[in-house]
Amino acid sequence: xxxxxxxxxxxxxxxxxxxxxxxxxxxxxxxYVAVLRNPAKQALFPVEERVEMLxxxxxxLENVSxxxxxxxxxxxxxxxxxxxxxxxxxxxxxxxAEFKMASMxxxxxxxxxxxxxxxxxxxxxxxxSIIKEVASFGGSVGKWVPREVEERLARxxxxxxxxxx
Ligand code: PNS
Numbered sequence: 001x002x003x004x005x006x007x008x009x010x011x012x013x014x015x016x017x018x019x020x021x022x023x024x025x026x027x028x029x030x031x032y033v034a035v036l037r038n039p040a041k042q043a044l045f046p047v048e049e050r051v052e053m054l055x056x057x058x059x060x061l062e063n064v065s066x067x068x069x070x071x072x073x074x075x076x077x078x079x080x081x082x083x084x085x086x087x088x089x090x091x092x093x094x095x096x097a098e099f100k101m102a103s104m105x106x107x108x109x110x111x112x113x114x115x116x117x118x119x120x121x122x123x124x125x126x127x128x129s130i131i132k133e134v135a136s137f138g139g140s141v142g143k144w145v146p147r148e149v150e151e152r153l154a155r156x157x158x159x160x161x162x163x164x165x
Pocket of ligand 1: 009010071072074104
């Protein structure tokens with residue numbers, strides 16, 4: 001049984017994430033999508049709501065479980081008997097941080113392999129941060145996030161719009 005974990009902040013989940021989740025779910029027997037509980041990082045959505053949104057948008061994928069985790073991702077992978085950590089790569093700008101993380105994770109747990117999946121072209125510039133910024137100014141983000149997420153963004157951010165001065 002091949003098990004993988006796909007860790008991240010998912011604040012909130014985007015179609016870019018969902019694309020990686022769907023493709024990874026086709027490659028592994030079980031995929032754990034895992035939201036890091038990170039008190040050091042200011043998030044828009046509480047961890048429980050991020051997990052709930054992930055569950056909503058992956059409910060059609062039988063071999064996918066969504067949950068939160070604490071601490072080291074390699075320890076979490078070991079607990080779930082996962083041999084693979086999945087990460088999505090968008091542009092070259094992602095590379096350096098991902099290289100550092102994968103190298104550190106390999107030194108901590110050599111038996112856990114990090115596998116990178118290239119994000120599909122239409123989502124190559126989509127990040128949770130840019131979505132939050134656009135939504136906070138009232139821009140439409142329906143192309144990049146599922147409807148449930150778009151609605152929650154609107155509720156939380158209001159989408160005040162702007163005015164020329
Ligand atoms: O979506 P993100 O914010 O890019 O995800 C980053 C994440 C959660 C994958 C990363 O911060 C992480 O794995 N944190 C857990 C702590 C850990 O294991 N650190 C050592 C790896 S450098």
